[in-house]
Amino acid sequence: MPDDDNEFPIREYLEEIQDDDVEEEIIEPEEDPANVIFENGKGLVGSEDSDRLSQQGFYGTRIDGNRLELEPVELLHLIERKRVIVTTSSGECVGSDYIINELLNEDPDLWIRYLVFRDLRSRGYAVRKGFGGGIGFRVYARGDRPGATNAKELIYVLKEGIPISLSELDLVTKTASSSRKSLIFALVDQNGEVNYYKVAQSTLKDISGDNSERL
Incomplete structure (x- = not known):
C-alpha cells in the first residue's frame, strides 16, 4: 500500500449506494418520557424505564443488572424525539441545549x-x-x-x-x-x-x- 501521507478522495472512487427501499423508522409506542440521569457524558436509565427503551427502541447497553447506559448519540436522538426527561446526578432538570453543549465540548x-x-x-x-x-x-x-x-x-x-x-x-x-x-x-x-x-x-x-x- 502507499505510505501514510497519500489520501483517498472518497467521491471519485466509491459507488454511491442507492437505497430505494427505505422503510419507516422503527415505531415505538407513545408513552410517558423515560427518566434519564446525565452523568459523565452518557445517559443512565433506571430499571423502571430500561426495558421499554431497550426492547422497543433498541437503545442502550445493560449495566449493573437492570440499568441501561445510553451512548451520546442515543441520548441526543431520544432528546430530539422527546422520549426522555434528563436530570443531573444531583436531581437538577437540564434542557437539551445544556446537554448538547456539554457533549460537543467533549467531542466536537x-x-x-x-x-x-x-x-x-x-x-x-x-x-x-x-x-x-x-x-x-x-x-x-x-x-x-x-x-x-x-x-x-x-x-x-x-x-x-x-x-x-x-x-x-x-x-x-x-x-x-x-x-x-x-x-x-x-x-x-x-x-x-x-x-x-x-x-x-x-x-x-x-x-x-x-x-x-x-x-
Whole structure:
C-alpha cells in the first residue's frame, strides 16, 4: 500500500449506494418520557424505564443488572424525539441545549456521527456503537435484534472535505473483512446530508506475474 501521507478522495472512487427501499423508522409506542440521569457524558436509565427503551427502541447497553447506559448519540436522538426527561446526578432538570453543549465540548465530531445515526434510524435500522478506530457504528439487518443476531454492516463516518489516508482505508477494510461484515462509508456533506458508499477489497495481479497488491 502507499505510505501514510497519500489520501483517498472518497467521491471519485466509491459507488454511491442507492437505497430505494427505505422503510419507516422503527415505531415505538407513545408513552410517558423515560427518566434519564446525565452523568459523565452518557445517559443512565433506571430499571423502571430500561426495558421499554431497550426492547422497543433498541437503545442502550445493560449495566449493573437492570440499568441501561445510553451512548451520546442515543441520548441526543431520544432528546430530539422527546422520549426522555434528563436530570443531573444531583436531581437538577437540564434542557437539551445544556446537554448538547456539554457533549460537543467533549467531542466536537459528535454531531457528524449523530447525523449518521439519526439517518440510519430513520431508515428502519437498529444501530449500535462501532469498534472504534473510525468505525462509528454497527448496523443490523432490518428486523434483526441486537444481542440476538450479529450486525451485518460496519459504518465508517466521514465528513466531506476531510480525506482518509490509504493506510487507514486498508486498516478498516481489513477489520471489516476479518469480522465478515460489509463496510459502508457514510459521508456527511456541508449541508448535513448523508450519502453512503460501499467499500470492498480487491486484488490486482502484477502483470509480471510475480506479485499482487490488495487495494
